[in-house]
Amino acid sequence: MKKLVTAPETVVEDYLRGLALAHGDLLDVHTNPNFVLRADRPALSGREPQVAVISGGGSGHEPLHCGLVGPGMLHAAVPGPVFTSPPAPQIQAATMAADEGRGVLMIVKNYTGDVMNFETAAELCELDDVEVASVLVADDVAVEDSTFTAGRRGVAGTLVVEKIAGAAAARGDDLAAVTALAERAAASVRSMGVALRAGVNPNLGQATFDLAEDEIELGIGIHGEPGRERVPMRPAKEIIGSLMDAILADFEAGEATAADGDVLLFVNGMGATPDSELHLCFAHAYDACTARGIAVTRSLVGSYVTSLDMAGVSITLVRLDADLLAAWDAPCHTPALVRC
Amino acid sequence: MKKLVTAPETVVEDYLRGLALAHGDLLDVHTNPNFVLRADRPALSGREPQVAVISGGGSGHEPLHCGLVGPGMLHAAVPGPVFTSPPAPQIQAATMAADEGRGVLMIVKNYTGDVMNFETAAELCELDDVEVASVLVADDVAVEDSTFTAGRRGVAGTLVVEKIAGAAAARGDDLAAVTALAERAAASVRSMGVALRAGVNPNLGQATFDLAEDEIELGIGIHGEPGRERVPMRPAKEIIGSLMDAILADFEAGEATAADGDVLLFVNGMGATPDSELHLCFAHAYDACTARGIAVTRSLVGSYVTSLDMAGVSITLVRLDADLLAAWDAPCHTPALVRC
Incomplete structure (x- = not known):
């Protein structure tokens, strides 16, 4: 390790x-x-x-x-x-x-x-x-x-x-x-993640959980807590489709169902997922939104909320009214996120 | 994979x-x-x-x-x-x-x-x-x-x-x-990298090279080309020390030996290295500069030049005269790098 x-x-x-x-x-x-x-x-x-x-x-x-x-x-x-x-x-x-x-x-x-x-x-x-x-x-x-x-x-x-x-x-x-x-x-804001490989806890010197070589965990927590289910590895399009189904169903079950207004789509890497895969996942998540008539108007792609060096990704969807949008669009200057 | x-x-x-x-x-x-x-x-x-x-x-x-x-x-x-x-x-x-x-x-x-x-x-x-x-x-x-x-x-x-x-x-x-x-x-500009684990080529579905579980490769290329040597795993401080020794020796062998002027230290992740490890490596690289009387005045830490999902890091050191410094400090606005 x-x-x-x-x-x-x-x-x-x-x-x-x-x-x-x-x-x-x-x-x-x-x-x-x-x-x-x-x-x-x-x-x-x-x-x-x-x-x-x-x-x-x-x-x-x-x-x-x-x-x-x-x-x-x-x-x-x-x-x-x-x-x-x-x-x-x-x-x-x-x-x-x-x-x-x-x-x-x-x-x-x-x-x-x-x-x-x-x-x-x-x-x-x-x-x-x-x-x-x-x-x-x-x-x-x-x-x-x-x-x-x-x-x-x-x-x-x-x-x-x-x-x-x-x-x-x-x-x-x-x-x-x-x-x-x-x-x-x-x-x-609603999110859901998937793990392809556990991160390694430096204090313990071992993986935070075990996952077979052909298996992924849908709904993983950021400490490696159990998710919804372990399923066989599949194409990214299907994995992202499952996450989006869960997130969109949850939105639709609540009050925030209006398809109007602005929507932020945030694809987050879990620590060991390269930029190319994050953008590929963004495209699939965007498609899932489009298929339901949801127009994505803001985006964020990067590894910001990680779980050590876990391989995987999480999707976050945010409905933004005018006030939330203005605050999201405002400038910030931090080590990891800069907005002009 | x-x-x-x-x-x-x-x-x-x-x-x-x-x-x-x-x-x-x-x-x-x-x-x-x-x-x-x-x-x-x-x-x-x-x-x-x-x-x-x-x-x-x-x-x-x-x-x-x-x-x-x-x-x-x-x-x-x-x-x-x-x-x-x-x-x-x-x-x-x-x-x-x-x-x-x-x-x-x-x-x-x-x-x-x-x-x-x-x-x-x-x-x-x-x-x-x-x-x-x-x-x-x-x-x-x-x-x-x-x-x-x-x-x-x-x-x-x-x-x-x-x-x-x-x-x-x-x-x-x-x-x-x-x-x-x-x-x-x-x-x-001078750089050198290290791999802890090879990336996986999606076209081939396999790792770009093999590395034992207790072994790292110093001087790895960004396509997994062989480096200087394979050595047993060791603490990050020693790994970064080896990279810095090579980079600094190379500077000292050339013309750009003046310790005056500005220096940019750039710690780059190879694709699967989390932000916490990159910053930890930055601290060790900074120490190596300080020990040789080199004052680091600019920094960059992040995964910008990767090798698929290789685990590892590279160190880049740049001596900046006034013209180069002004150009480095100028604003830019790209998906991966924003400077205000």
Whole structure:
């Protein structure tokens, strides 16, 4: 199980050190406890204070969340150990450091540990008079309840909620308005993924699950949690068709069934899937939308919400009303995502 | 050998279709013959004509070259079949379409097939009164001569030459000036890579080479050509140290030994290497520079010049004088690389 790792016990710190060295213009990386802050804080840059949008969770999903810190997106990110939620005092330290006096919105992926630790951190911060709100992301339509989750899992749609909340904060919205827009974004996003090969956990030195050489797992979680079913390997067109069927059925079962408005199609690599395959999958997902009369008007293709070096892909579909669209289209400048 | 592929014989076309659907605002994708053009051509956008910078070669290295087409970088890209040079008439068609009346600079990676086919295409275009210049990229310090190459191979440094030439074209430089700057960039860049696991060729359905479970290959080529040596797996710090030793020794053997000036450190993923490992490698490469008194002042971390889904990384080091630095820092807007 070969990986580019120097010492299993310092993978998070080694990653953060690289992030700090490569992106010192954008990021201010703290250790012990570990968190990443925007470098252009008001006192340093002279800009107006904003609501601080923060997120975090277990490591192993990079560039989420630390690589998405910067103007127009996250104010801070809190990386836990690999696949392990950061403890509340670590989240508290990041929240206190990120607050610019206008309150903090926590964007939390729906895993039991994250929900509990972010909630405890919020309570601790409120004792210090920092106003905190939170939005839960639970976009994975694959399964209800899972290894680490009650309800649906939060997966690649988290990036979309972070981008939209960050745009609202950047234009000066107050905490209630940033939170309301982030909640609408979280309600508008649906995702589902597939694994061709498990990632390797550097702490354990072994694959996070086993998959036969001719087998794939539909509906995989970003920690390798079980999905809907294991099926024999098949052409990408059929695999993407299955994911799209599940996502579109879920949209149609809910309220957001109107085919009008804008739609973002986001094809996300799980860590070891090359760009050519992601674009090939984008074409198939686009076709599935077209076949149902859905016009895709925005796109994102890349490996943003990964599961170590898992081979596979997830599809995220987002319905964007005019407000969400404007926030999605707003500029941002982070290590992993730049929009002019 | 599972891959997200629908039909092995149409992988390039399926990729191009996804690229067109995801990035229709930036790209104008042609098929039969296959090439990708900037969508903002002068007649369509009203901008002033520029020298057209084009590149291409065998597919399998995405996002290079097609994902690097757009303002400030490439005017056109010509994708051949997987690991196979595009034939001269295909390059000719792209060159003729890209020309804006100010001539075309071809950036060619040093592989025998590419060199021959681009040269033939240039001759054909000149018969049609299109002025053509070319710059060869041969940045891989690992080996002299190789499976497909006389001299050194062109690898990840190609992106740097494309970025710098594109910036010169964007500011209105004439063909001689764009070519001269691109030549200086090509002379200032050194790279070397390592493979942990071979990529899978979709046309063959098998790995491009064999590597034991405890073995890595130092100096690997981007088509899986042999490198300098196979060695047992070791910590990332040692692997990166070996690559940096080779690159820095090569700089020191040449003329570009001055430790003053700016230095770009580019850590490139080979297709299946996650973002966290790339940043971890960046930290080790940065340390190796610091230990030799070299101050890294620019950075790039990501999977830009890949070898299908090979697991591994390459390091590229570039010495930038003031002109090269200004061109590197200039804005660009492509599917894979955005600089504001």
